[in-house]
Amino acid sequence: MSNIPKKYADIVQAWKETPLDCAEDMLSIFVIAHIYRVLKLGPNQVEKSGLGKGTGLIPDGLIYADENRDKAPVIVAEYKKRIPELATADEATFMQLCLQEKSLYREALGYRDNNPKNNGIRQYLDNSNEKIEKNRLAYYGLVFNGDFFQIWRRVDGLILPLTPLQRMTEETIPLLIQQLEHCLKSPRKGLVVSNWNRKGGVGKTTNTINVGAALALEKKKVLLIDWDTQNDLARNLLPSWEAKEQKEDFWSKCLDKLYNKLDSEAKEILKENTENLEFCLEGNKKRTFSLDVLSAEEKWLNLFQANDSLTEKRKVEFMQKAIHLLAFDYDYIFIDTSPNSDIWTRSMLFCIDALLIPADLSIKALHHAVEVHDITIKEVREGKKINKNLYFSPWNLGVAYSNCAEELKPNSQLEKIISKQLKKQEFQGYICQTNLKVYNQAKVAEAEHLPVICWEKSKSASLFQELAKEVFLSHHFITN
Ligand SMILES: Nc1ncnc2c1ncn2[C@@H]1O[C@H](COP(=O)(O)OP(=O)(O)OP(=O)(O)O)[C@@H](O)[C@H]1O
Ligand SMILES: [Mg+2]
Numbered sequence: 001m002s003n004i005p006k007k008y009a010d011i012v013q014a015w016k017e018t019p020l021d022c023a024e025d026m027l028s029i030f031v032i033a034h035i036y037r038v039l040k041l042g043p044n045q046v047e048k049s050g051l052g053k054g055t056g057l058i059p060d061g062l063i064y065a066d067e068n069r070d071k072a073p074v075i076v077a078e079y080k081k082r083i084p085e086l087a088t089a090d091e092a093t094f095m096q097l098c099l100q101e102k103s104l105y106r107e108a109l110g111y112r113d114n115n116p117k118n119n120g121i122r123q124y125l126d127n128s129n130e131k132i133e134k135n136r137l138a139y140y141g142l143v144f145n146g147d148f149f150q151i152w153r154r155v156d157g158l159i160l161p162l163t164p165l166q167r168m169t170e171e172t173i174p175l176l177i178q179q180l181e182h183c184l185k186s187p188r189k190g191l192v193v194s195n196w197n198r199k200g201g202v203g204k205t206t207n208t209i210n211v212g213a214a215l216a217l218e219k220k221k222v223l224l225i226d227w228d229t230q231n232d233l234a235r236n237l238l239p240s241w242e243a244k245e246q247k248e249d250f251w252s253k254c255l256d257k258l259y260n261k262l263d264s265e266a267k268e269i270l271k272e273n274t275e276n277l278e279f280c281l282e283g284n285k286k287r288t289f290s291l292d293v294l295s296a297e298e299k300w301l302n303l304f305q306a307n308d309s310l311t312e313k314r315k316v317e318f319m320q321k322a323i324h325l326l327a328f329d330y331d332y333i334f335i336d337t338s339p340n341s342d343i344w345t346r347s348m349l350f351c352i353d354a355l356l357i358p359a360d361l362s363i364k365a366l367h368h369a370v371e372v373h374d375i376t377i378k379e380v381r382e383g384k385k386i387n388k389n390l391y392f393s394p395w396n397l398g399v400a401y402s403n404c405a406e407e408l409k410p411n412s413q414l415e416k417i418i419s420k421q422l423k424k425q426e427f428q429g430y431i432c433q434t435n436l437k438v439y440n441q442a443k444v445a446e447a448e449h450l451p452v453i454c455w456e457k458s459k460s461a462s463l464f465q466e467l468a469k470e471v472f473l474s475h476h477f478i479t480n
Contacts, residue, residue, distance in 0.1 A: 004170060004173075004174070007038060011031065011034040011035060011173055014031055015034075015168065018146055021082060023081050024060070024081045028079070030146070036063075039181065041063065045065075048061060052131040057124070057131045059076045060078055060079040061075075061076070061079065062075070062076055062138065063180075065184055071135070073138045074139055075139075075180065076141050077121075077143075078141065080107065080143070082146040083145075087147050095165070105165065108120050110122030121141040121142075121143050121152060122477055125137070127157045138154065140153055140183040141159070147168050148167060149176055150164070150166060151179050151183065153353075155332075156331075156472050159477045160395045190223075190326075190328070190329070190332055191331070192333045192351055192354075193334050193353065193356060194335045194349075194352045194355055194394075195357075195400075196348065197369050198339050198372055199360075199364060199369070201360075202403055204339070205233050206403070207358050208336045209233065210451050211467055211471075213279070214464045214468035214469075215331070215473075216290060217465075220331040221330045221331045221332075222291055222292065223291075223294060223330045224293050224294070224336065226336055227345070227348055233336045234295035236446055237449055237450075246273075246297045248300070250273045250296060251319075252304050253269050258318045258322060270325075270326060273296075274293065275292065277292070277293060278290045279291070279450060279454055281455075282455050305342060319347040320347075323335075355373075356400055356471060357396070357398070357399045357400065358400050358401075358402035358436075359399050360402060366418060374425075377396055397430070397478060398430030398432050398471070398478075400467060401435045401436065407435045407437055428480070430478070432470055434463060434466045437460075437463060441459070441461075453465070
């Protein structure tokens with residue numbers, strides 16, 4: 001107990017005294033009450049009541065950011081009983097017991113292995129659940145049984161892990177508290193995403209612009225960051241890009257401020273260099289949307305890369321900090337990078353919460369998509385572990401077939417080839433149902449420096465809107 005900060009010692013002690021078969025309702029007395037106390041939650045900040053009108057759908061706990069219950073709760077909790085089998089398992093068996101079918105952990109998440117009516121935490125975060133009043137939808141979900149815990153995050157319809165599944169130990173109890181404190185402080189932090197594949201020309205930039213625009217049309221605040229030395233995103237959206245002459249390497253300037261702990265000045269530099277673009281829909285000038293774009297010229301991006309006054313590790317850490325600062329001002333931030341593994345791509349991988357992988361219907365693009373999904377992302381997560389980060393990311397949103405000449409028809413020759421390839425690579429991830437087919441309207445939009453979403457009625461715009469709905473706006477539960 002000696003190494004445990006005093007603040008947590010109380011919970012650790014209480015947890016150690018919790019019976020290994022502690023029933024769900026007793027867990028509150030043994031541990032949860034102590035957690036709430038360390039979080040300094042007032043009596044009005046915690047409640048156990050229904051999420052909608054009428055009965056049913058009563059979660060085990062709702063936690064509010066402050067005493068004002070008019071705002072949505074920040075955290076919704078699903079508690080389960082403790083079982084000795086889990087409490088006494090060794091490390092490897094513990095994970096196996098949690099992840100196997102019909103486990104208590106899976107039940108807490110809402111898998112229906114055991115019981116077709118089981119709903120778990122998923123139902124409380126489901127934005128399509130008509131039983132939940134919209135202002136009662138929480139931003140985070142906690143599943144906890146005294147031995148396992150995990151925090152989930154909801155952004156619009158998307159539900160993704162904020163932390164990996166963790167085992168409750170003396171060491172992880174402080175982490176759990178810090179994670180919950182982070183949630184309570186930042187319920188509205190934007191989601192940082194990239195459309196990225198190691199394969200070039202698959203639609204990364206086009207998807208970034210148009211999925212971003214589709215979300216902006218839904219009144220989401222969206223920032224597009226161009227970290228590709230080709231500057232395709234900036235050239236695509238800013239008619240004056242070629243004539244522009246940026247005077248300085250603003251990313252280095254920003255990092256310099258961060259290095260000197262001048263966070264608000266750092267953020268100011270980024271704001272000064274952000275262009276706010278207003279768009280209106282063709283044929284309906286009254287319907288508008290806006291996108292923010294942050295782009296540095298190629299020469300400055302290269303200079304930043306070559307600058308060796310800081311190690312690459314430090315540069316990446318500062319970029320994470322810069323993006324974190326911006327994330328409080330947006331609903332979504334998309335970062336566009338080149339397919340190469342330059343410092344910008346590596347920074348992006350460490351900054352994002354989630355990755356959507358575009359792949360055209362070629363075997364080459366698919367091969368890289370699966371490698372990025374299964375290998376690159378895991379390597380980044382491992383890299384973050386060393387820093388004892390509060391949470392792990394990125395999470396895989398899936399593969400989106402993009403830049404496709406034709407839709408992929410079920411049972412077609414190509415569909416069979418692709419299925420065989422995915423099977424060969426043992427791909428377990430999500431494949432988006434929306435196929436982004438190539439239409440000339442998207443090329444016209446590119447030439448006019450506009451997102452194709454401006455032609456809202458076009459087939460191309462519809463597909464991007466469909467993808468934005470499928471991945472972000474409709475109920476979408478991600479576990480990868
Ligand atoms: N949905 C689409 N409809 C029409 N054209 C498309 C579509 N998606 C991509 N394209 C075209 O394919 C080309 C490559 O797309 P894009 O530049 O988005 O790919 P990328 O992955 O960003 O490429 P790079 O690897 O060079 O960064 C572009 O010229 C673009 O016009
Ligand atoms: Mg590109």
